[in-house]
Amino acid sequence: MSKRLLDVKGLTVQFDSPVGPIEVVSDVHFHVNRGETVGLVGESGCGKSVSSLAIMGLIPSPPAKKIGGEIWFQDKNLLAESRDHLRSIRGNKISMIFQDPMSSLDPAFTVGSQIDEAMQFHQKVQSNEAKDRSIELLRLVGISNPELRYHEYPHQLSGGMRQRVMIAMALACNPQLIIADEPTTALDVTVQAQILDLLNDLRQSFETAIIMITHDLGVVAETCDRVLVMYAGQIVEEAPTEVLFDRTAHPYTEGLLKSIPKVSGAKVKLYSIPGSVPNQSDMPKGCRFHPRCSYATSRCQEQDPPIEELTPGHRVKCWHSDQILRRNRGGV
Amino acid sequence: MTAIPLLELTDLKKYYPIRQGLLRKQKGYVKAVDGVSFNLFPGETFGLVGESGCGKSTLGRVIVQLMEATAGEIRFGQKNVASMSAKEKQAFRRQVQMIFQDPFSSLNPRQKIGDILEEPYSIHSKHSKQEREEKAAALLRRVGLDPLHAERYPHQFSGGQRQRIGIARALALNPQLIVCDEPVSALDVSIQSQIINLLEELQEESGVSLLFIAHDLSVVKHISHRIAVMYLGSIVEMATAEELFLNPQHPYTRTLLSSIPAEHPRLKRERITLVGEIPNPANPPIGCKFHTRCPYVEDICKRDVPVLKEISGHAVACHLIK
Amino acid sequence: GCGGNASSNNLAGQNSEKPADTQANSGTPKTGGTLIVGTSADLTKLDLHSSTVLSDRIPLLHVQEMLVTIDEKMNIIPLLAEKWETSQDGKTVTFPLRKGVTFHNGKEMKSEDVKYSIERFMKVAARKGEFSMVESIESKDDFTVVFHLKEPSGVFLASLANPYNPAVIMPKGIAEEQNDNIVTPIGTGPFQFVKWEQGKQLVLKRFDKYMPAAGETSGFGGAKKPYVDEVVFKPISEASVRLTALETGEIDLATDILPKDVKRLSTSKDLVLSQETSMNWGYLFFGFKKPPFDNLKMRQAVAYAINKKEIVDVATWGLGKVASSPVYPETEWYSDAHAADYQQDLEKAKQLLKEAGYNGEKITISTAKAYDHHQKAALTIQSQLKKIGMNVDVEVLEWASFISERANAGDYQLAVSHITPRPDPNQIYYAYTHSKSNFNGYHNPRMDELLEKGLTTVDQKQRKEIYNDVQKLLREDLSFMSTYYYPVIEAHQAYLKGYIPWSAGYPRLWNVWLDK
Amino acid sequence: MEIVHNPVKTTKTSRFRDHIRTTWRAFSRRRTAVLGLAIVSVVVLIAALAPLLTPFDPVEDVDYGNRIASPSSTNLFGTDEFGRDIFSRVLMGAQVSIAISAASVTISAAIGIIVGLVSGYYGKVIDNVLMRLVDGLMSFPPILFAIALMAALGNNTGNIIVALAVVYAPLFARLVRGTVLSVKKREYVDAIRVMGGSHIRILLKHILPNCLSPLLIQMTTYFAYAILAEASLSFIGLGVPQPEPSWGNILYDGRQYMLEAPWITIFPGMAIAITVLGLNLFGDGLRDYLDPRMK
Amino acid sequence: MATFIAKRVFSMIPVLLVVSVVVFLLVHLVPGDPAAVMLGSEATPQQLAELQEELGLNKPLQEQFFNWFVHMLSGDLGNSLVSNKEVTTLIIERLPATMALILYALLISVVIAIPLGIISAVRHNTRWDYTAMLIALIGVSIPNFWAGLLLIMAFSLHLGWFPSTGYVEITKNIWSHFEHLALPAFALGFLQAGIVTRMTRSSMLEVLKQDYIRTIRAKGGTEKVVILKHALKNSMIPIITIIGINFGLLLGGTVVVETIFSIPGIGQLLVQSVFNRDYPVIQGVILCVAVIYVLISLVVDLLYAYFDPKIDYNEG
Numbered sequence A: 001m002s003k004r005l006l007d008v009k010g011l012t013v014q015f016d017s018p019v020g021p022i023e024v025v026s027d028v029h030f031h032v033n034r035g036e037t038v039g040l041v042g043e044s045g046c047g048k049s050v051s052s053l054a055i056m057g058l059i060p061s062p063p064a065k066k067i068g069g070e071i072w073f074q075d076k077n078l079l080a081e082s083r084d085h086l087r088s089i090r091g092n093k094i095s096m097i098f099q100d101p102m103s104s105l106d107p108a109f110t111v112g113s114q115i116d117e118a119m120q121f122h123q124k125v126q127s128n129e130a131k132d133r134s135i136e137l138l139r140l141v142g143i144s145n146p147e148l149r150y151h152e153y154p155h156q157l158s159g160g161m162r163q164r165v166m167i168a169m170a171l172a173c174n175p176q177l178i179i180a181d182e183p184t185t186a187l188d189v190t191v192q193a194q195i196l197d198l199l200n201d202l203r204q205s206f207e208t209a210i211i212m213i214t215h216d217l218g219v220v221a222e223t224c225d226r227v228l229v230m231y232a233g234q235i236v237e238e239a240p241t242e243v244l245f246d247r248t249a250h251p252y253t254e255g256l257l258k259s260i261p262k263v264s265g266a267k268v269k270l271y272s273i274p275g276s277v278p279n280q281s282d283m284p285k286g287c288r289f290h291p292r293c294s295y296a297t298s299r300c301q302e303q304d305p306p307i308e309e310l311t312p313g314h315r316v317k318c319w320h321s322d323q324i325l326r327r328n329r330g331g332v
Numbered sequence B: 001m002t003a004i005p006l007l008e009l010t011d012l013k014k015y016y017p018i019r020q021g022l023l024r025k026q027k028g029y030v031k032a033v034d035g036v037s038f039n040l041f042p043g044e045t046f047g048l049v050g051e052s053g054c055g056k057s058t059l060g061r062v063i064v065q066l067m068e069a070t071a072g073e074i075r076f077g078q079k080n081v082a083s084m085s086a087k088e089k090q091a092f093r094r095q096v097q098m099i100f101q102d103p104f105s106s107l108n109p110r111q112k113i114g115d116i117l118e119e120p121y122s123i124h125s126k127h128s129k130q131e132r133e134e135k136a137a138a139l140l141r142r143v144g145l146d147p148l149h150a151e152r153y154p155h156q157f158s159g160g161q162r163q164r165i166g167i168a169r170a171l172a173l174n175p176q177l178i179v180c181d182e183p184v185s186a187l188d189v190s191i192q193s194q195i196i197n198l199l200e201e202l203q204e205e206s207g208v209s210l211l212f213i214a215h216d217l218s219v220v221k222h223i224s225h226r227i228a229v230m231y232l233g234s235i236v237e238m239a240t241a242e243e244l245f246l247n248p249q250h251p252y253t254r255t256l257l258s259s260i261p262a263e264h265p266r267l268k269r270e271r272i273t274l275v276g277e278i279p280n281p282a283n284p285p286i287g288c289k290f291h292t293r294c295p296y297v298e299d300i301c302k303r304d305v306p307v308l309k310e311i312s313g314h315a316v317a318c319h320l321i322k
Numbered sequence C: 001g002c003g004g005n006a007s008s009n010n011l012a013g014q015n016s017e018k019p020a021d022t023q024a025n026s027g028t029p030k031t032g033g034t035l036i037v038g039t040s041a042d043l044t045k046l047d048l049h050s051s052t053v054l055s056d057r058i059p060l061l062h063v064q065e066m067l068v069t070i071d072e073k074m075n076i077i078p079l080l081a082e083k084w085e086t087s088q089d090g091k092t093v094t095f096p097l098r099k100g101v102t103f104h105n106g107k108e109m110k111s112e113d114v115k116y117s118i119e120r121f122m123k124v125a126a127r128k129g130e131f132s133m134v135e136s137i138e139s140k141d142d143f144t145v146v147f148h149l150k151e152p153s154g155v156f157l158a159s160l161a162n163p164y165n166p167a168v169i170m171p172k173g174i175a176e177e178q179n180d181n182i183v184t185p186i187g188t189g190p191f192q193f194v195k196w197e198q199g200k201q202l203v204l205k206r207f208d209k210y211m212p213a214a215g216e217t218s219g220f221g222g223a224k225k226p227y228v229d230e231v232v233f234k235p236i237s238e239a240s241v242r243l244t245a246l247e248t249g250e251i252d253l254a255t256d257i258l259p260k261d262v263k264r265l266s267t268s269k270d271l272v273l274s275q276e277t278s279m280n281w282g283y284l285f286f287g288f289k290k291p292p293f294d295n296l297k298m299r300q301a302v303a304y305a306i307n308k309k310e311i312v313d314v315a316t317w318g319l320g321k322v323a324s325s326p327v328y329p330e331t332e333w334y335s336d337a338h339a340a341d342y343q344q345d346l347e348k349a350k351q352l353l354k355e356a357g358y359n360g361e362k363i364t365i366s367t368a369k370a371y372d373h374h375q376k377a378a379l380t381i382q383s384q385l386k387k388i389g390m391n392v393d394v395e396v397l398e399w400a401s402f403i404s405e406r407a408n409a410g411d412y413q414l415a416v417s418h419i420t421p422r423p424d425p426n427q428i429y430y431a432y433t434h435s436k437s438n439f440n441g442y443h444n445p446r447m448d449e450l451l452e453k454g455l456t457t458v459d460q461k462q463r464k465e466i467y468n469d470v471q472k473l474l475r476e477d478l479s480f481m482s483t484y485y486y487p488v489i490e491a492h493q494a495y496l497k498g499y500i501p502w503s504a505g506y507p508r509l510w511n512v513w514l515d516k
Numbered sequence D: 001m002e003i004v005h006n007p008v009k010t011t012k013t014s015r016f017r018d019h020i021r022t023t024w025r026a027f028s029r030r031r032t033a034v035l036g037l038a039i040v041s042v043v044v045l046i047a048a049l050a051p052l053l054t055p056f057d058p059v060e061d062v063d064y065g066n067r068i069a070s071p072s073s074t075n076l077f078g079t080d081e082f083g084r085d086i087f088s089r090v091l092m093g094a095q096v097s098i099a100i101s102a103a104s105v106t107i108s109a110a111i112g113i114i115v116g117l118v119s120g121y122y123g124k125v126i127d128n129v130l131m132r133l134v135d136g137l138m139s140f141p142p143i144l145f146a147i148a149l150m151a152a153l154g155n156n157t158g159n160i161i162v163a164l165a166v167v168y169a170p171l172f173a174r175l176v177r178g179t180v181l182s183v184k185k186r187e188y189v190d191a192i193r194v195m196g197g198s199h200i201r202i203l204l205k206h207i208l209p210n211c212l213s214p215l216l217i218q219m220t221t222y223f224a225y226a227i228l229a230e231a232s233l234s235f236i237g238l239g240v241p242q243p244e245p246s247w248g249n250i251l252y253d254g255r256q257y258m259l260e261a262p263w264i265t266i267f268p269g270m271a272i273a274i275t276v277l278g279l280n281l282f283g284d285g286l287r288d289y290l291d292p293r294m295k
Numbered sequence E: 001m002a003t004f005i006a007k008r009v010f011s012m013i014p015v016l017l018v019v020s021v022v023v024f025l026l027v028h029l030v031p032g033d034p035a036a037v038m039l040g041s042e043a044t045p046q047q048l049a050e051l052q053e054e055l056g057l058n059k060p061l062q063e064q065f066f067n068w069f070v071h072m073l074s075g076d077l078g079n080s081l082v083s084n085k086e087v088t089t090l091i092i093e094r095l096p097a098t099m100a101l102i103l104y105a106l107l108i109s110v111v112i113a114i115p116l117g118i119i120s121a122v123r124h125n126t127r128w129d130y131t132a133m134l135i136a137l138i139g140v141s142i143p144n145f146w147a148g149l150l151l152i153m154a155f156s157l158h159l160g161w162f163p164s165t166g167y168v169e170i171t172k173n174i175w176s177h178f179e180h181l182a183l184p185a186f187a188l189g190f191l192q193a194g195i196v197t198r199m200t201r202s203s204m205l206e207v208l209k210q211d212y213i214r215t216i217r218a219k220g221g222t223e224k225v226v227i228l229k230h231a232l233k234n235s236m237i238p239i240i241t242i243i244g245i246n247f248g249l250l251l252g253g254t255v256v257v258e259t260i261f262s263i264p265g266i267g268q269l270l271v272q273s274v275f276n277r278d279y280p281v282i283q284g285v286i287l288c289v290a291v292i293y294v295l296i297s298l299v300v301d302l303l304y305a306y307f308d309p310k311i312d313y314n315e316g
């Protein structure tokens, strides 16, 4: 068995819109190894969720117009697989924790039965077995009184509980890959820590790989082996976690790190990257980040930088990565 | 800070009935908010943190009068909210806004973003259509979205974008109080900073008060003047932001602070992990609600309910703090 | 009987001179079997005394019988009575009863039963007024009943015999036994009541101890012989479904076949069509209570504008017959006076309109939708009146509204409807033209006088003269016009033998058998 | 706060025209919807111009020599039991039938929507009272209503409309209320309440649009029902009075001739079917157009 | 919930009160009186007056109402003016046939319509969708008297599979019962099937776009589960609403269908009574129908709460 679990090559997603097709994910390459946690961070709206939906084969059409590229999972190109095969993978080998837990739970069924289902789709389990396991899962994700909660409907749960139900659901079949789309946004830090530990345990015992989409760079720092940084539909930097924090080579990543509010220290005005996200229907020429970049030169306006490998595993898409790297070397 | 509070909560309670079975018989209550009291002053940001499911959103919803409190009193601008006249209520509705925790379901799927953002103006002011459109566009810019997005529908946005739409809508009327239920949870740090800066600017300009519910403690710390920590429906500790982070007293607060993820992969924090189950809000433990998981538990904790005691602006509800 | 004096477009194509009769009467009768009849309406109740509905009378006149009745041609003949004798002064009528007639409950019919029945009838019947000449009834001995009349009456017998208003004989005390609400009708008829499941079926069975009267069977009288074991009446109100049920063999006999279906049926091998011109009489009434038909010239204009044959063609598909008078041609009462009629003359009609000073005012024909042919007749009349320049509307009402709001209120200009036959001309003329009983506001003292005379005159020859005069006067005054006789059309399975249709419109299920 | 100025100051009318144009463009992308609209327009046009199009007078031109004649070049759709031209009657009937159904459905939907919204939204006692009223109202058979109304007000088209509207209004109320019950619980409604949106605004701008798709279906379907109901009314002499044609009464009177003269019923039947098809296509198109997720 | 049901059953009382007053007034204000109908077109004024007297129709209206009302309270709905039978007996005799007919019609319409609606929603804008909608459309635009006659012509007359008329109680002969009701139930159900199909389709389309459907797919749920379990349950509110509503229309439809197929049901009884102005029967039947409606809408409301757990009648 190869080490590579998932290999995304040249993923491109276009949506139809009144102003013509817009490309929300452009030519994205990355891979995930077995048992590895890969962080995916980036600007809100840069295409993280869409990319993960593409992996799941769940991009709705309409509005999707085109999904290009290849998604290799265990030697199979998911984009070319039959529906039935995809179905047997989904929830079983790859599962996803959705970002929006309220609208992602079926309001007409109890949360318990929705977790049961995740198992019943792929395993032959008795309904009471499934129930026991579901309650166990609910307990694992830190929901109190799971026997009662099992019978409740989504609207009766708090935001964080719903999110944990989603997580429990994703864990139900011990998948090989979990795509966690902001799995802990609604959780307090103690529960968050508990969940992250849980995921970590899973990784150790089942070699589960995780794609962790998050905005919380603390979470990234704590859990991820590698990080992908996305901006405007493209991957702009990829590096092992420590490398990313210590030797940031992309101006956008740099900006992100600078924006983190600090728990310690005096209150200062928070930094934020100047300017705003480009309009997808009207992407800037050259490097997509250049209008907001303090390093930008005329070259950046003209030519789209290629993605370059600086050191093994550290790849950047910037004309000025050397300069930035020099500034940031040394880290914290 | 003036001495007259904008919002006063006195022993506020909200219980949800639990119904089960085919006939939905009532079987007790979830005590989502169980005796919460605090004051919020004009121009103040009051951070509210706590375990998931401890009743923060419920508290927020009760404050904005989406639900009636089971017991207790809410006074806004010194008026009891429950006995407001229709006119006062309308003014209240204008002055108090909410940013919902779940941005998507709080947006009407059939309305364009532009219309959603124009709505507060068409409710409360007599602007022309054109003025409203301009104001909506300005709002979009302020939260870092493109005015062209006005033509789109909610489902065409990413999670963070939707959240910003919710924020923009709450800002529209320059309210006096905004209940922010996890307003920045789905935003990347850069935009998060932008939004927080925006809120702070607004506060400086107009003196808006914020009830800021969040899980990201660094954010809460940054933005709040005072912070309250909630556990299972009640406030267990309340102090200024600085004080709370420097000198956390309640065991739960300490646990919480210790669980903040490190900012750098090489920094590993000493984390206090809680043992024991999270108790059931329908049947909370007798005595101190935290005693089942508290590392310092003593006999008295299992017997008596600790009250929130204030010592020089730092209030704690714990028997062990003298 | 006779078919339509067919026009170019009749469905019947040719005259159907009772083809059924010859075939039907052949062969020897067999007993047994169940005969299922599809009728157009269910019964409303089981008490013939208080019933007012044809659909009650059709089945129940198989169960109960009258003292006297009508024969095929509407002549009055004895049934339960042996005969009758009228006293010299005309005020006493004596009926010796037939002996050995038993009720279905096993009791012999006696004079006290007759007395009881008629007295009950005079109490509960909707049209008890027809017996207003009766002073008292005397049960002289077991088998003799005597009626004492207030004054001599020319219509007393006809009232007794009127199947439209059937004073049937029931065992004494039957109503009291059944709490004044007869749910098990008992009579002396050839069939006895079994059960009635409302809306579904009425079941009768043969009464083995039935005692037929003497003589050839005719009308409701004569030697009636029940052959089938059971008769079941099933209401199937939709005409096309009734026909279908016949075609699928679910029923053996279907009544009230629509004229338009005659053509389709006449080609069938398995089914036999029985068709008769009936005494069901269609009319056009003039309203005298408001203009313009209080003006004789206007009425005459209408009379000259109308082409009755066209009405027959349209309303009955040519299967009916033009009517010149309420009196049916085949009966004793018919004469030249009744045959005389207006002939269409458009010029004259227009002339009369002009003389009447008609200026295109809107005129409304009121009719009801209970029967298909009313509306057709009304629409035909409308188009005919339009030809002479009248501005005519047709107003089609629901039946009850039509009766109450129009017919009984006299609140109409023209009204189109029909009624079922009566044995005595008085029963129509008096009700419709006497100023005391008509609704349309017609009043002519001479007419009233003639009608009164007709009532009290006993001698039937004289009475015939009187009614000739009545008809003549009516023709002049034009209180109403007779338009057509609607046909009786029935169809049955070929294996049903002995069935004879009757212009009176009552199917009779005695003397018929199933030859399966 | 910076104010964005629209770079191009557009005049009101051109804005409006733009709006219409974009709406049409979005709508016209659904080909079936356009087809539906076309059908409905043609039918309405035919109805409006019927007096000019009929080769015969649908009422006056009786021809007893030519009764129930099958379709031919003179009588395209054949003739009826009075020898009247069915083609002409179907054309003229369109007028009455469409007027009756359009008017009765519009009126009943309007009443039903109001009652349903109020009942579902306010709930509790109001709901109970209104819905029990609706129950009561529904239990009156349409014929009884029709008879009573026509008796009180006379037998004319207007009263047929009123009678049908009274019968249908509770049904609309029911449907709207049912949807409101679940829509009012959505969080976006809460959001507007927090903003201080009036009940009216919440009802009309937020709840009603989200009840629209079932409503559109009910309306387009009841349009057909109304045409047929008029036929049932003619059964008891309360429909459009003969000899004026309506699709309903042609159909009803023709039913006796289904075997021997099917054309009497088939053509008005087809007219109804085509109109309903058009309406439904249009309604579904409108539904899709109004559903942002279908875009 | 139990209190909710109790409350609802209790609220039936005022409904019935109002209905009884209105129906009484309505029937008595309608022109045409039973005596006139019974006597037909050649009654004399005197006969008419006599009969009216006998039927008690010349008493003052409030007295008539009071009499009837007092009796009604004790469960006595009076006797038919025409047949003199007890109204309660009449209704009890005839209700089963109508209920059976409606029930089967509903079943048929649901069994046809929901699958059709699902197919066309799932295969949105394909040939499947168009075909299903065409079928629905035909359903909607065929009047039931026509459908009934066509069915009789086809299945009774030509094929001889079913009897054309009549009714057999289920207790007497089950097979024959279904045989007799099959065609009428179809005739009745067909018209309803159209609207249910369209409602299912539209509701499904809406639900299929929701995020939680995506979640089920993400769990690896087959389309069958996605559609038949989750999407369907979430689509049910408008569907059961329309089915509940249709119950009312079906009851109206039975009038025609019962007439065509000669089924002794409540519909025929009502029409006949209206035609005859048989006041006590009309009043009784309408009261009975009102009770049925209140119960139906109670059931529908309970189903709402089942299909949408957010709906809570206790809270209002």
Ligand SMILES: Nc1ncnc2c1ncn2[C@@H]1O[C@H](COP(=O)(O)OP(=O)(O)OP(=O)(O)O)[C@@H](O)[C@H]1O
Pocket (backbone or CB within 6 Å): A015, A016, A017, A024, A042, A043, A044, A045, A046, A047, A048, A049, A050, A051, A063, A099, A280, B155, B156, B157, B158, B159, B160, B161, B186, B188
């Ligand atoms: N159905 C759609 N139609 C059109 N555009 C869409 C649609 N769904 C998403 N988008 C656009 O695609 C882009 C990428 O969205 P995506 O949800 O992947 O963002 P994200 O990276 O997950 O952001 P966030 O962190 O805020 O969740 C966004 O700009 C969004 O506006």
Ligand SMILES: Nc1ncnc2c1ncn2[C@@H]1O[C@H](COP(=O)(O)OP(=O)(O)OP(=O)(O)O)[C@@H](O)[C@H]1O
Pocket (backbone or CB within 6 Å): A155, A156, A157, A158, A159, A160, A161, A186, A187, A188, B016, B017, B030, B031, B032, B051, B052, B053, B054, B055, B056, B057, B058, B059, B101, B281
């Ligand atoms: N509509 C409801 N019916 C019944 N119980 C409810 C309802 N809404 C919330 N609850 C319960 O009330 C408690 C508090 O919920 P709330 O949403 O206020 O929590 P929260 O503090 O906002 O949590 P989170 O941080 O996870 O959003 C939970 O136990 C929840 O299950």
Ligand SMILES: [Mg+2]
Pocket (backbone or CB within 6 Å): A048, A049, A050, A099, A181, B158, B159, B160
């Ligand atoms: Mg996302």
Ligand SMILES: [Mg+2]
Pocket (backbone or CB within 6 Å): A158, A159, A160, B056, B057, B058, B101, B181
């Ligand atoms: Mg919350």
